[in-house]
Amino acid sequence: MTTKRQSILPIGILAGIAATLLVLGANAQSSFASLLYAASALPILIAGLGWGNRAAIVGILTAAALGAVLVSPLFALAMAIFTLIPAGWLSHLANLARPATELGGPDNLMAWYPISDILLHLCGLVTIAVIALGVVIGYGPELTGQMVDAMMLSLQTQEPAFAPDPASLAQTKAMIVLMLPLVQGGIWVMLLFAAFYIAVRIVSRSGRALRPREDMPSALRMNRHAIFIFLAGIVLTFVGGVPAMIGAVICGTFGAGFLMAGFASIHFRSQGKDWRLPVLVLCYLSSMLLLPAIIILVLGLSDTRRTIALTPARGPINPNENKN
Numbered sequence: 001m002t003t004k005r006q007s008i009l010p011i012g013i014l015a016g017i018a019a020t021l022l023v024l025g026a027n028a029q030s031s032f033a034s035l036l037y038a039a040s041a042l043p044i045l046i047a048g049l050g051w052g053n054r055a056a057i058v059g060i061l062t063a064a065a066l067g068a069v070l071v072s073p074l075f076a077l078a079m080a081i082f083t084l085i086p087a088g089w090l091s092h093l094a095n096l097a098r099p100a101t102e103l104g105g106p107d108n109l110m111a112w113y114p115i116s117d118i119l120l121h122l123c124g125l126v127t128i129a130v131i132a133l134g135v136v137i138g139y140g141p142e143l144t145g146q147m148v149d150a151m152m153l154s155l156q157t158q159e160p161a162f163a164p165d166p167a168s169l170a171q172t173k174a175m176i177v178l179m180l181p182l183v184q185g186g187i188w189v190m191l192l193f194a195a196f197y198i199a200v201r202i203v204s205r206s207g208r209a210l211r212p213r214e215d216m217p218s219a220l221r222m223n224r225h226a227i228f229i230f231l232a233g234i235v236l237t238f239v240g241g242v243p244a245m246i247g248a249v250i251c252g253t254f255g256a257g258f259l260m261a262g263f264a265s266i267h268f269r270s271q272g273k274d275w276r277l278p279v280l281v282l283c284y285l286s287s288m289l290l291l292p293a294i295i296i297l298v299l300g301l302s303d304t305r306r307t308i309a310l311t312p313a314r315g316p317i318n319p320n321e322n323k324n
Contacts, residue, residue, distance in 0.1 A: 011051050012058025015043035019059065020066040023079050038191035040079070041087035045199035048091025050208035056088040081132060082188070086125045090196050093118045095210045103308065112211055114306040115219040119260070120226050122196075123189055123253045130185045130249045139245070144177040178237060178248040185252030190260060212311045217271065220264035222257050224304040230254040255297060259287075262300030 019040040026036035044063070048056030063084055067076030093113050100109035137143070152169065156162050197216065204213040229250060236247025266283055270276040286292035 008051050008055045009058060011047050012055040013062050015047035015055065015059030016062025016064075016066065018043035019063040019084060020070070020079075023063075023067065023083070024070070034187065034191065037083060038188075038195050041083045041192055041195040042199055042202075044084055044087035045091050045196055046203055048088055049094060049199055049210065050203040050206065052095065052210070053088075053092050056091050060084040060088050078133070078136075081129050083192070086122065086129070086192055087195070089125065090118060090122060090192075091199075093121060094196075094200070097211075108312060110311050112309040112311070114223075114308050115214060115216075116221045116223045116304070116306045118196075119193065119220070119257050120223045122193060123226065123229075123257045126185055126189050126192065127249050127253045130181055130188070130253070131246060134181065134245065134249075139181070140242075141173065141177050144180065145173050148173050148176055178244060181245055182248040182252035182255075185249045186256035186259075189253050189256040193260060212309055214307075214309050217264050217267035219307045219309070220261055221303060221305050221307065222254075222261045222300060223306060226254055226257060227301060227304065230258065230301075258300035259293065259297045260300070261303065262296035262298070263287075265299050265303045266296070 019042075022036050022040035022043075026033040026040070029036065040063075044056055044059045047059045060080065064076045064080050067079050096113040097110045099107070100111045101107045103111050133139070148169070152164055200209070200211075200213060203209045233247045233250025233254060236243045237251060238244070239247070263283070266280065270279055273279075283292070283296065287296055
């Protein structure tokens with residue numbers, strides 16, 4: 001037990017140092033800032049998936065402490081809320097398991113926490129993080145109005161003849177105030193899930209994975225309860241004011257979850273088909289347009305389920321394998 005604890009501590013510290021360096025690199029290199037920020041979740045995910053909750057917690061505390069010392073406590077808090085804590089929580093959920101007999105299965109198998117529920121948690125965590133960021137920076141019509149005015153001023157500087165219509169300008173400001181949180185929340189969900197997927201593959205190849213590697217095309221779906229949250233977000237966007245901005249965040253985060261589930265469904269349905277590659281390429285390219293993206297999202301909405309991975313029980317349950 002002492003040897004195990006001694007190995008967990010340096011792994012967690014190294015994960016925290018790596019996560020901090022990636023976030024600092026994102027601040028220094030704005031071109032790849034989003035990718036580097038999302039990549040900062042990888043060390044924590046790898047530590048948690050391969051060495052358990054203690055390693056992930058040590059990594060989060062190490063990164064937060066370094067961020068507070070090297071930059072500021074506010075920087076450390078933002079880093080923890082947006083990447084470190086979600087990464088640690090996802091690794092914790094992924095390691096949860098219980099005897100399959102509790103679900104009506106065979107007595108010699110373990111049932112692992114469903115990917116659909118992990119994705120549901122991720123959407124909820126990012127929703128809370130984006131709303132918290134909006135509260136801290138005072139996000140609202142005034143802030144986005146200043147951003148739009150600055151862009152218009154820049155365009156007028158380049159094109160002196162450019163004169164925006166006041167009605168169109170007001171409509172643009174009203175649209176931007178909802179589009180920014182929607183897009184930011186959606187992109188962040190997809191980037192963090194991509195980090196989770198990469199971490200799962202890395203840990204599986206290393207042989208340290210506590211959870212078996214699953215076939216994502218068949219396992220990646222959204223929990224059916226997420227439909228009601230997504231619909232509530234759509235309704236809130238029509239209310240106006242602060243509720244509309246919260247609804248936009250929900251639409252972005254949970255919409256991204258259903259979009260990824262739609263793509264996974266397409267991958268699953270096209271397995272073994274001769275037309276698989278051209279169809280997948282076409283779907284990914286066309287998803288950059290609004291209508292094809294909505295169609296794929298609707299496919300994700302129509303195919304909600306909880307796929308539970310079952311593996312043979314290997315002796316006593318791991319300390320990280322709690323009831324889901």
